[in-house]
Amino acid sequence: MQNGEGPPKDRPVLQTERLLLRKPNAGDIGSIIAIVGDWEVARRLARVPHPYGEKDARFFLDMIVPNEWVWAVTLRVSDEVVGIVGLTPDREPGVAELGYYVGRAHWRQGIATEAARAVVGHGFQGLRLRTITSGYFADNPVSGRVLAKLGFDEIGRSERPCLAIGSSVPSIDVCLAADRDASVLDRDSRR
Numbered sequence: 001m002q003n004g005e006g007p008p009k010d011r012p013v014l015q016t017e018r019l020l021l022r023k024p025n026a027g028d029i030g031s032i033i034a035i036v037g038d039w040e041v042a043r044r045l046a047r048v049p050h051p052y053g054e055k056d057a058r059f060f061l062d063m064i065v066p067n068e069w070v071w072a073v074t075l076r077v078s079d080e081v082v083g084i085v086g087l088t089p090d091r092e093p094g095v096a097e098l099g100y101y102v103g104r105a106h107w108r109q110g111i112a113t114e115a116a117r118a119v120v121g122h123g124f125q126g127l128r129l130r131t132i133t134s135g136y137f138a139d140n141p142v143s144g145r146v147l148a149k150l151g152f153d154e155i156g157r158s159e160r161p162c163l164a165i166g167s168s169v170p171s172i173d174v175c176l177a178a179d180r181d182a183s184v185l186d187r188d189s190r191r
């Protein structure tokens with residue numbers, strides 16, 4: 001879980017037009033269980049068991065949050081936790097994998113795109129990552145749409161394990177290089 005900068009220490013609050021992204025904490029356990037305990041969310045993710053209970057949420061808070069760059073996605077208007085987005089450091093320095101989920105009640109409102117865009121921007125500009133990878137199950141084109149909107153390109157096909165389903169699932173692997181990131185290009189063109 002190391003990358004060029006070492007294990008995650010800082011995790012700034014990230015703000016977008018509608019969202020505030022902050023470090024997940026024990027007060028979020030109920031919301032996390034409600035969101036990711038939903039089979040329709042869990043079956044689209046690689047590392048989430050089903051059913052998902054308090055001990056799983058505590059494992060997430062104790063083992064994943066301190067070692068990865070993970071944010072709780074909250075609505076600025078209400079503080080409600082509506083999802084999680086994060087970057088998992090790769091063994092290769094300067095590379096991390098993007099993952100995210102949003103509670104079903106909040107799908108189709110642009111939340112995943114808005115939250116993931118903020119985290120990708122931080123990954124390149126704040127963490128100075130070189131490459132961000134991601135992947136989605138072939139039967140989940142909506143996630144492919146989120147990634148395409150952020151500029152990710154397909155780099156291959158694979159079988160990825162899905163803990164909730166209990167077997168490997170055909171997947172599409174994607175990646176975005178720092179020099180292709182639109183927010184970096186915008187920033188550079190303003191210089």
Ligand SMILES: CC(C)(COP(=O)(O)OP(=O)(O)OC[C@H]1O[C@@H](n2cnc3c(N)ncnc32)[C@H](O)[C@@H]1OP(=O)(O)O)[C@@H](O)C(=O)NCCC(=O)NCCS
Pocket residue numbers: 040041042044045100101102103106107108109110111112113114135136137140142143145146
């Ligand atoms: C994938 C997921 C994060 C998308 O979240 P979201 O907040 O609904 O996504 P957005 O609203 O930002 O939508 C992104 C695009 O997908 C489209 N989209 C979203 N839901 C859709 C649906 N059910 N059918 C068709 N298109 C859909 C949106 O219209 C948008 O495209 P557009 O701008 O061209 O209209 C959410 O469905 C989810 O949490 N799914 C379960 C977990 C998961 O799949 N995580 C990703 C694993 S790789």
